[in-house]
Amino acid sequence: MQMIKTLLACAALIAHPPLSADVAAPQYLSPGEIVSVAKTEEWVPIAPSDLMVMDLAPDPNGKVRRVVIQLMPAPFSQGWVGNIRKLAAAKFWDGTSVNRVQDNYVVQWGDATEKKALPDGLAVVPESGYITAQECGDVVLSYNACLVQPAFRHMAQSADAYKADTGFAQGWPVSRSGKRRELSPAERKSRWWRQGDLRMLWPTHCYGMVGVGRNLAPDTGTGAELYTVIGHAPRHLDRNIALVGRVIEGIEHLSSLPRGTGALGFYEKEEERVPILSVRMGDAATDVPAFEYLSTDSASFAAYADARANRRDPFFNVPAGGADICNIPVPVRRKAVK
Amino acid sequence: MQMIKTLLACAALIAHPPLSADVAAPQYLSPGEIVSVAKTEEWVPIAPSDLMVMDLAPDPNGKVRRVVIQLMPAPFSQGWVGNIRKLAAAKFWDGTSVNRVQDNYVVQWGDATEKKALPDGLAVVPESGYITAQECGDVVLSYNACLVQPAFRHMAQSADAYKADTGFAQGWPVSRSGKRRELSPAERKSRWWRQGDLRMLWPTHCYGMVGVGRNLAPDTGTGAELYTVIGHAPRHLDRNIALVGRVIEGIEHLSSLPRGTGALGFYEKEEERVPILSVRMGDAATDVPAFEYLSTDSASFAAYADARANRRDPFFNVPAGGADICNIPVPVRRKAVK
Numbered sequence: 001m002q003m004i005k006t007l008l009a010c011a012a013l014i015a016h017p018p019l020s021a022d023v024a025a026p027q028y029l030s031p032g033e034i035v036s037v038a039k040t041e042e043w044v045p046i047a048p049s050d051l052m053v054m055d056l057a058p059d060p061n062g063k064v065r066r067v068v069i070q071l072m073p074a075p076f077s078q079g080w081v082g083n084i085r086k087l088a089a090a091k092f093w094d095g096t097s098v099n100r101v102q103d104n105y106v107v108q109w110g111d112a113t114e115k116k117a118l119p120d121g122l123a124v125v126p127e128s129g130y131i132t133a134q135e136c137g138d139v140v141l142s143y144n145a146c147l148v149q150p151a152f153r154h155m156a157q158s159a160d161a162y163k164a165d166t167g168f169a170q171g172w173p174v175s176r177s178g179k180r181r182e183l184s185p186a187e188r189k190s191r192w193w194r195q196g197d198l199r200m201l202w203p204t205h206c207y208g209m210v211g212v213g214r215n216l217a218p219d220t221g222t223g224a225e226l227y228t229v230i231g232h233a234p235r236h237l238d239r240n241i242a243l244v245g246r247v248i249e250g251i252e253h254l255s256s257l258p259r260g261t262g263a264l265g266f267y268e269k270e271e272e273r274v275p276i277l278s279v280r281m282g283d284a285a286t287d288v289p290a291f292e293y294l295s296t297d298s299a300s301f302a303a304y305a306d307a308r309a310n311r312r313d314p315f316f317n318v319p320a321g322g323a324d325i326c327n328i329p330v331p332v333r334r335k336a337v338k
Numbered sequence: 339m340q341m342i343k344t345l346l347a348c349a350a351l352i353a354h355p356p357l358s359a360d361v362a363a364p365q366y367l368s369p370g371e372i373v374s375v376a377k378t379e380e381w382v383p384i385a386p387s388d389l390m391v392m393d394l395a396p397d398p399n400g401k402v403r404r405v406v407i408q409l410m411p412a413p414f415s416q417g418w419v420g421n422i423r424k425l426a427a428a429k430f431w432d433g434t435s436v437n438r439v440q441d442n443y444v445v446q447w448g449d450a451t452e453k454k455a456l457p458d459g460l461a462v463v464p465e466s467g468y469i470t471a472q473e474c475g476d477v478v479l480s481y482n483a484c485l486v487q488p489a490f491r492h493m494a495q496s497a498d499a500y501k502a503d504t505g506f507a508q509g510w511p512v513s514r515s516g517k518r519r520e521l522s523p524a525e526r527k528s529r530w531w532r533q534g535d536l537r538m539l540w541p542t543h544c545y546g547m548v549g550v551g552r553n554l555a556p557d558t559g560t561g562a563e564l565y566t567v568i569g570h571a572p573r574h575l576d577r578n579i580a581l582v583g584r585v586i587e588g589i590e591h592l593s594s595l596p597r598g599t600g601a602l603g604f605y606e607k608e609e610e611r612v613p614i615l616s617v618r619m620g621d622a623a624t625d626v627p628a629f630e631y632l633s634t635d636s637a638s639f640a641a642y643a644d645a646r647a648n649r650r651d652p653f654f655n656v657p658a659g660g661a662d663i664c665n666i667p668v669p670v671r672r673k674a675v676k
Binding site: 101103160162208231232233234235238259311314317321324 | 593
């Protein structure tokens with residue numbers, strides 16, 4: 001069973017430096033400072049095989065433009081992620097382009113002609129793939145045990161405008177329904193002390209997340225047409241489009257592109273499109289550094305999330321008392337060379 | 339007394355086209371379609387004197403870059419807004435530059451040298467100016483009357499992660515505390531049937547909002563250093579920095595600028611800065627079109643906000659059931675020429 005990885009948000013765990021006798025006020029760390037002093041073992045390496053490296057044509061000044069994407073782990077969106085691995089292996093995106101840049105919304109890339117042949121063997125992923133059913137334990141008090149999973153306990157301090165619980169699972173921003181599974185009469189009889197708790201999880205459209213373009217339902221997209229979020233979180237897309245990853249380096253090469261002047265921000269002229277030289281998985285590309293993310297189960301992440309919601313560093317007068325999930329981006333960095 | 343202007347969000351008011359006999363499923367309008375069919379009288383003209391027009395140097399292809407900002411109305415942030423009017427009248431920003439572009443955060447402009455003389459007569463605005471106290475009626479049942487103001491009733495369907503009620507006031511995204519004023523013993527005695535309800539209002543850091551850079555508190559900034567939001571709403575800045583307006587046209591000239599590579603996204607080299615040719619109030623600039631916004635009190639806005647929170651147009655399968663305030667941008671457009 002795939003358990004949700006969660007963050008410990010107990011106030012007691014939040015790391016504040018001790019007061020020295022001659023300092024009147026506590027000196028709080030900023031979120032960035034908390035991340036910078038996180039322990040080495042709180043960082044989780046990202047496998048190169050879970051990275052996708054997109055090299056755009058150099059910019060007008062000849063500067064290299066590389067975008068690095070981390071793909072989502074199981075159990076999320078694996079039908080599309082599998083397709084994307086096949087598309088990269090087939091070098092499908094080589095010679096395609098960035099075709100759409102809509103301000104405060106998305107940058108989209110793929111085959112602008114929509115005529116390029118897709119590789120064989122791509123899955124047709126059903127709409128049920130947008131969500132993940134997650135059995136949250138079936139032992140005594142499992143429902144409560146699930147409720148008090150620290151990630152959700154922490155984030156429950158912050159109500160969500162989109163009618164979900166929000167938290168982090170395996171380093172990713174995730175929304176969760178409050179829905180419980182109905183037990184069958186047999187289960188009810190044989191396991192009177194157990195509670196079923198089948199909840200629905202889905203990835204969340206935050207800045208930098210990568211999703212799969214599609215046509216009208218029931219089409220769900222193959223993964224050949226991808227986009228990333230470059231504005232305020234468009235969470236109305238959650239559960240309506242598959243999310244497959246996030247940009248972890250080089251998003252500025254997409255977010256700072258000229259906005260398209262056509263409908264939905266599509267480029268109107270062919271010469272406006274930004275050529276994609278190649279897209280390779282991280283273990284098939286050259287010069288790919290090692291990356292790591294701050295474990296969303298770690299004490300430092302809990303302290304970081306708390307500090308994002310309650311800024312106490314010197315610039316701030318009034319801590320908000322909460323933050324929406326997309327205002328708590330998971331720290332990702334190049335792995336320190338030792 | 340400045341009453342909050344609010345939106346009517348009663349479901350009964352939401353405009354859906356009637357079903358025709360031969361159509362099985364209702365045909366819902368998208369948010370954009372709802373706005374496009376709003377009545378002429380639902381649009382509110384924006385006075386040219388409330389616009390600020392910033393002309394940047396042309397882009398590398400010689401293309402004109404004009405950014406139009408609408409300043410906030412009373413009772414919000416008027417100390418800084420007054421300063422900004424003086425700074426524009428004194429042509430303070432002419433010859434200054436855009437100095438900072440931080441991805442998923444802000445673009446900031448002003449005098450990079452910090453040595454240019456400010457015009458005389460700028461106010462030193464106290465921190466209390468970040469919020470606005472708002473008496474919400476003092477007649478019988480006033481507290482309830484205030485609570486059921488439709489804007490907040492609507493938005494209350496969407497919980498807010500930042501521990502505020504959120505809604506719209508005079509066309510602007512606003513947060514509101516639930517705090518009530520304590521009545522004095524004399525008031526309690528003389529007006530037993532009345533309830534004081536002093537609530538705090540403050541503008542909300544959504545995409546495109548314009549704010550006032552400052553140093554550490556108690557400094558609140560003069561208004562000479564401005565920024566706009568180009569990423570996910572940084573609402574931890576609410577009540578910590580003054581918001582004075584929003585970009586209503588041309589934000590792409592700021593949001594698509596190259597990201598700065600220095601700390602906080604500041605440009606490291608002088609030649610990276612984007613020159614500001616001039617900043618003028620709308621009634622002192624040339625070729626400024628008329629603008630209007632969709633009244634946030636209008637039935638069409640209520641329908642639009644509902645549709646943003648519950649997408650039912652054909653692309654969508656699952657309506658979210660809510661939206662955060664920054665995912666309901668107030669529609670602003672050039673006034674149709676008749």
